[in-house]
Amino acid sequence: MDAHAPPTAAAAHDADHPSSGVYVKIGVVLFVLTALEVGLYEFTYGGHAGPAGQTLQPFFIPVLLLLSAAKFALVAMYYMHLKQDHRLFSGVFVFPLVIATVVIVSLIVLQAYHFAFARSG
Amino acid sequence: MADHAHALEHGLETSTGLDNRKLAIWTFIGSECLFFASLISNFLVHKRTWPSGPGPFPHDAWVSPSGQHFEPIIEIPLVTLGTALLLFSSLFVVLALANAQRGNRKGLLLWLGLTLLCGFFFVGMQVYEFSHFVHKGLTLKSNLYGASFFTLTGFHGTHVTLGVIWLLTLWIEAFRGKIPPAKSLNLEIAALYWHFVDVVWIVIFPVVYLIQ
Amino acid sequence: MATTALDQQRGHATAGHAEPTGLWSWLTTVDHKRIGILYGATAFFFFLVGGLEAILLRLQLGSANNTFLSPELYNQLFTMHGTTMIFLAIMPLSAMFFNFMIPLQIGARDVAFPRLNAFSYWVFLLGGLFLNSSFLFGAAPNQGWYGYANLTSRQYSPGMNVDFWMLGLQILGVASLAAAVNFFVTILNMRAPGMKMMRMPMFTWMSFITQILLLLAFPVITVALILLMFDRFFGTHFFVPSGGGDPLLWQHLFWIFGHPEVYILVLPAFGIVSEILPVFSRKPLFGYAAMVFSGAFIAFLGFGVWSHHMFTTGMGPIADTFFALSTMLIAVPTGVKIFNWMGTIWGGSIQYRTPIYFALGFIAMFIIGGLSGVMHSSPPADLQQNDTYFVVAHFHYVLFGGSIFALTGGAYYWWPKMFGRMLNEGLGKVHFWLMLIGFNVTFFPMHILGLNGMPRRVYTYPEGLGFETLNQIETAGSLILGFSFLVFLVNIVLTWRGPRNAPADPWNGATLEWAIPSPPQEWNFAEIPTVHGRDPLWEMKREHGGQVPEPARVSGQGIHLPNPSYWPLVSAIGLMVLMVGLMAASLVGPWGVVAGLSVLFIGVFNWAFEPAG
Known part of the structure; x- marks a missing residue:
């Protein structure tokens, strides 16, 4: 836990922050993942649920939790800068x-x- | 010696090289994890135990044993909109921070303003949703689903509201030209809090709304 | 008027002349040493209040079928005794030492957030007063310090008693969390050059681990109290079975907080003892790294044992086995600590001064409490002991025999540093022996009474069960225990009236706090020291051939200090008004809450935009 980094590390890290383009790409990925979540819901339980959707039901909760965890990790690592900090x-x-x-x-x-x-x- | 304090404030002279305030907000966020974990546990434990009122499945219309008709409670399109607003606000605030660090005041004001709009509309969405649910018969008192739903999402909403006030203060500061790149940390700290509120919603959205 | 006084102080602080004096300087102080003294004085006052409550309880239990206290008053007193001792005495007494000693031990001029530190104190003070003001309404909390549902529901507790308790604890939680963030950052970030983590004094290390426990445990009780508040104020049914709720959930949430809380109470005590023993044995602490890691391991395990408070609720064989094993496992790192303390004094040239008496008393008493703890980590044994005086004996051996012995020892040890005066050695030893005898006479017989089936939390017992004699002995013991603290008070008063006689380093200390004048000057260190090892002052002395010259008091010209501020106090008052407003909402409507929120916002905004200095 001791200073892994020299005293100026904090300042140096600021410069390492990814560019705006990366942020926008992550935003698109987040949006797609959310669409997948809602889509999965629609086809298994929601308005568009059919026989095909019902076979998906056993996987519904694990897949949803995985998608949510992926979104969580993306925000924490990139938007909250944990990856570089x-x-x-x-x-x-x-x-x-x-x-x-x-x-x-x-x-x-x-x-x-x-x-x-x-x-x- | 005044320089010494100035340096301290900017994390250049701390033992870890990290800024005090940034470390403090992360510590606070870590602590908040347990706050929301307790609320989420409470919701999950009580999800299925409601002797009266709307239910058993908040997603479907339902007729109670006493013959009362209930509409489905949860409206996925509305809450999906709220989720998107919060996700985009996270993107906007990180862009605002990048502009603040580069000293681009106009960009900062634009992206921070959009963040504020998103946050504001999210809170509006929640107020609309709550009043709508109450109208359909789901209240704090009606059953444990309602009680734990309103407690969890309500405390999240309170966090969003406080975040909006915080960011609004910073927007005014930025408008008055008081957030130069050297002070971008003020925004970074608020942004970390804002992202945390967003990731909590990333958990709440599937756990509360999508999973039946 | 107010502003001019403040401006004057600012002038003083920056110019570095005489220390500001007067009431206003205390209300606006952001100096960690003054805040430490405020914490200590307030906590000691509450400790005496809690002790008085205990003596009243013992007088009631002194004979069978006694009517000295009514059942209702008895319930209020045992609830307030537990709540006061845990939240208003032991925790803030530890906080006194966190405040005063951590910055000195790590070589810092103040904590990371001096105004947040002041805020913590004011919130704690107002929360303590709020909780105790319930006595004025004849409505002190009466449901036990654990607040088990559904004793706390509106149906069974219609009065304000539980409201005072749940809002009072909520306020105290804010103070603890704010302080925990502050000290966590302070210890990580404010260390002097060379003060690596693995060179920090053991008290600072154990305090650091305590802050982590506070940060992770208090949010859980916050939520539990919020749910209880919704049950009582807004008609939800979280813990009300008739509405589908479940009282057991309260127990889980409470003990997820409550067990780490036990280590929050005792880890600082471990730290204090680990400071006293090496200094008075003239030997470095034995097994430093093992001490650090065993402390961290105890804290980590502390999150995985909460349900051992709930064996009697019937959690099933798997959960019972898991929580029994994890509980027994805690004995291992605790044993490591005890052997390391013994290794520290082994072969040392022991100086028999008052602080080491308390430290040795701590070890002996804590071992007894630890052993009875291992006894009820076994579910079958626990079914027999639960809710009896055996458990009362156990936790008094760890909280009084453990925490209070160590904290009192810490008071004797650090008194000269805090006030520049040496406490009287003779009176100190009288205090120790009276306390040791009184403590054991009070609490040891409780083991026997408990195993014989005397239930706790019941205001009296019938004749002929064989409980009378031991109860009489216990009551006599509690009076001896009370008297021992009178001796301490006399010692304090006599010392206060005496001259400032303490040198900078009266005990031949090893850590940095002894390298500066007693009491320290506002800025602590005229020059920030550079640290080269675990016992920096001993190393400094070795380099100088055994002694270092008495540090001079300097003018402090040019040393930058944070500005005093009254906004932390205003914010704390806002929080207080908010809670009182919640309580009085049936009388004044939402206006109390609105007023509280407004004052809180004004306080926080002005605080945020005020130059920190």
Whole structure:
């Protein structure tokens, strides 16, 4: 955690920020991924759901979570500059993120058990 | 010695070489991860437990055991628009920052202004959505779906509103020519907060709206 | 008038002459040392209040079927005793040392955000007053410090008691989070040249880990309290079974916060003891790296054990096994620490001064508390011990025997640095022995009572169960314990009236705070030191052949200091008005909330646009 970088690193990093073109490209990718999310919903559960869409249903949640994670990572890495910035910033963000994910998953598991067994008697 | 403080403020003399305020906003964002994780857990745990009111599937029309008719609650087109607004605002604010760092005041004002518009319309979308849901019979009190939905998206909306106020302050500062490249960090910090609010929505959109 | 006073101080600060004095200088101070003293004085006051509450509880329990306290008052007192000791005494007493000592130990002139630091203190003070003002309404919180649902629902707690508790904790959470961001950044960013992370004093290290715990644990309780607030104010059913809600979710959210909170209370104490033992053993800390990593490991595991508070709720064999194993695992890094402390004093030339008495007392008492903790990490044993006095004994051995012993030792150790006066050694040792005896007489019998089945949180017990004698002994012990702190107060008053007699380095210290005059001048270090090792002052002394000259008090001409500011105080008052407005919304409508928000915004805006200096 100690100064991995010389004192002027912060200033140097600012210059490394990607150009506007990269930002716009990322924006297009984000837009496409969102369209995929909504499209997937429309064809599996939404207004355009047909028999073909129903076969997709088992993959719906994992694919949606993957798309969401990809968007999350793109914004964090490029728009929030974690890709170029000092590693400490990534650490300060990713460590809580891991704990947060573990908290969400374990609460769901614990409460699901509780609802399934304890509360139903 | 005044130079010393000035240097400190710009992160040139800190032990890590990083600016104090930028490290602080990242620390705060890390802490906020746990805030939203708790709200999201609360939503997921309560998603399926509602003894009365609209449900069981907020996406479909439904007739309750007592014979009450309910319209589908969630409107995907509306919220997709909101999602797009927030995504574009993230792009705009990063372009505003790039212009601020290059000292292009006009570009800064333009992109930051567009960011503000997006944020403003997102909040408007949410106000419209909330009042619409209440009209359809989904309230804080009606059931746990409503309670956890409004709590989660409401606190996200509060974060967006605070972000809009923050960015508006910076836009006025920029308009008065008070954000030269040397002070672009002021915008960078606000932008980091804004992106974080955006990534939280990136999680909320599928988890709350799309997954049934 | 106000502005002229402020301008005068600014003039003083930049010119670097005499330190500003008077009430206004304290209300606008951004000096970490003054804020530390404010934290200490306020927390010690609340500690005495909480102690008084404890003595009242013990008087009630002194005999069977006692009617000294009504059941209702008993409930209020045990709730406020727990809440006060955790949030208004131990945490802010640690914060006193964070504030005063961390910048000195890492060789900084102040914290990273001096005004945010002042804001934290004012929010803490107002939050503490808010919580205790409930006594004036006869409506102090009465549901226990854990606030279990659905005791807290409107149905079972119609009064304002729970409202005071949940809004009060919410306010205190803001103070803790603001301070945690501040100290996290301070420790990472404000270290003197050469003060690498692995050279930092152990107190700073343990405080750093504590800040991480605060940052990750407090948002969870914030959300839990928000959900409770919605239940009580806006009619939601998060924790109300009749509306489909689930009281168990509260327990999960509370303990996801609550278990890391335990380490928030005890890690700074570990740090203090790790400072005292080497200095009074004349040996460097044994196993420095192992100490750092075991502290980090304890904190990390602390997020994976919360459900061991909930074995009796029936979580199923898999969850029970997981949380039992992770809990038992914590004994390993804790054991590493204890052996390292013993390794530190092993073969040292021990100086028997007051601080090391408390540090050694800490180790002995904490081991007892740790062992009873391992006992109820086993679910079958826990089913027997849960909700009995055995658990009360356990957590008093770790929180009083642990945290308070270490914090008191820290007070004796750092008093000369903070106030420039040496506390009386004789009275200090009397304080220690009375405290050690009183503590054990009070709390050891609780183990036996608990295993014999005496339930906690019940205001009395019937005759003939064999509880009378041990309870009488405990009550006598609590009076000894109370008396020991009277001795401490006398010591403080006598010292206060005496001369400023403390040299810069009365204990032959190893860390940077002892390299500057006692008490330190406003700017701490006339010249920022360069650090070459883990015990910088000892190394400096070795280079100078055993002694360094007493550091001179300098004029501080040209040293840049942050400006004093009253906006943190205004912002804190705004937050306070907001909370009071929420509470009084049924009487005054939304206007209290609107007023609070307005003051908060005015405060924050002026703060943001005010030159920091």
